[in-house]
Amino acid sequence: GDSVTQMEGPVTLSEEAFLTINCTYTATGYPSLFWYVQYPGEGLQLLLKATKADDKGSNKGFEATYRKETTSFHLEKGSVQVSDSAVYFCALTPQGGSEKLVFGKGTKLTVNP
Amino acid sequence: DTGVSQNPRHKITKRGQNVTFRCDPISEHNRLYWYRQTLGQGPEFLTYFQNEAQLEKSRLLSDRFSAERPKGSFSTLEIQRTEQGDSAMYLCASSLGQGNGQPQHFGDGTRLSIL
Numbered sequence: 001g002d003s004v005t006q007m008e009g010p011v012t013l014s015e016e017a018f019l020t021i022n023c024t025y026t027a028t029g030y031p032s033l034f035w036y037v038q039y040p041g042e043g044l045q046l047l048l049k050a051t052k053a054d055d056k057g058s059n060k061g062f063e064a065t066y067r068k069e070t071t072s073f074h075l076e077k078g079s080v081q082v083s084d085s086a087v088y089f090c091a092l093t094p095q096g097g098s099e100k101l102v103f104g105k106g107t108k109l110t111v112n113p
Numbered sequence: 114d115t116g117v118s119q120n121p122r123h124k125i126t127k128r129g130q131n132v133t134f135r136c137d138p139i140s141e142h143n144r145l146y147w148y149r150q151t152l153g154q155g156p157e158f159l160t161y162f163q164n165e166a167q168l169e170k171s172r173l174l175s176d177r178f179s180a181e182r183p184k185g186s187f188s189t190l191e192i193q194r195t196e197q198g199d200s201a202m203y204l205c206a207s208s209l210g211q212g213n214g215q216p217q218h219f220g221d222g223t224r225l226s227i228l
Contacts (some may be wrong), residue, residue, distance in 0.1 A: 004155075032214030044156070044204070044219040051214035089155050093214065098169045100146060101206075101217060103155030 002027040006090045006104035013080055013111050021075040021107050023064075023090035031092040033057075033066050033073040034101070038087045047075075047088070080111045115139070117220035119205050125226045126195060133191045134223045138207030145188050146217060147180055148204040149173065156204055162188060163210055192225075200227045 007022040025031065035047040035057070048057030053068035062077045073090060087106045093099040118137040126132055138145050143164050148156035159178070161169045164185040174180075177195075182188040192199055202224050206217035 034216065036219075043221040044206075046216045046218070049214060049216060091155070098161045098163075099144075099208070099210075099215065100158040100161055100169065101148070101156070102158070105153070105155050 002031070002092060002094050002102045004090050004092055004102055004104035006088075006107055008105070008107070010108040010110060013109070015082055015111055015113050016079045017111075019075070019077040019080045019084075019109070021088055021090075021109070023073045023075065023104060025071050025073065025090075025092050027071075027092055027094055027102075029095035030068070031094050032099075033064070034091045034093070035062070035064055035073070035075050036089045036091060036103075038089065038106075040086070044089070080109070082111045082113050085109055085111045117205055117207055117218050119203075119220035119223050121223055122221065123224045123226070125228065127228050128197060129194055131191065131193045132195060132225060133189055134203055134205075134225075136188045136190070136205030136207075136220060138187070138205070139218055140186075142207035142209055142218070143185070144208045144210040144215075144217075145182055146206045146208075147188070147190050148206065150202040150204055150222070151200075159190075195225075195227050197227050200225055 032051045034049045037047045048059040050057040050066035056065045090104040145162045147159040150156040162182040202222045204222045206219045208217045
């Protein structure tokens with residue numbers, strides 16, 4: 001079945017460091033790909049998305065590119081801030097059907113000043 | 114846009130009791146989803162409505178679970194004869210069902226604790 005694998009955390013970085021959180025997926029056809037973020041004490045929020053191969057999603061300085069050939073959707077940010085501390089979830093919706101989200105286990109990021 | 118609203122925020126109950134949660138989606142959204150999230154895991158899909166029709170149910174949704182969306186607006190999720198393993202965060206999300214890749218908007222969830 002469809003699945004998402006993301007790098008295990010926790011990840012701890014200093015402010016202004018470069019961030020990469022790896023995400024790979026297994027799915028038939030062309031799923032849509034998402035990154036959701038959960039800040040402490042808050043609900044899940046959509047961070048960015050890409051719906052077809054080679055699309056780049058971006059928001060708040062974060063980027064991820066839909067790579068069909070490597071079935072990957074890695075999240076990157078050039079310079080993290082303390083306010084980026086959160087849990088990040090990679091997810092997909094299978095092509096067609098209900099478009100239910102299939103999530104990875106999440107990666108907790110802590111950014112220290 | 115008032116967002117997705119879930120009530121209650123927290124429910125504590127004894128094993129064997131029945132519980133019901135409510136979700137009010139974003140008003141123009143025709144699709145509504147329920148997920149369950151346990152500690153350290155990503156959310157897992159439970160069930161999905163398009164308008165008032167329940168179109169898909171996960172194998173995770175045992176016979177003790179039932180969900181409704183009677184008028185295609187709010188939805189309820191009921192768990193009968195609760196068990197310890199039902200302790201989790203129950204999340205509701207809604208979206209506009211217009212083509213592939215429409216983002217789902219999540220509520221803050223209902224945390225269920227079984228004593």
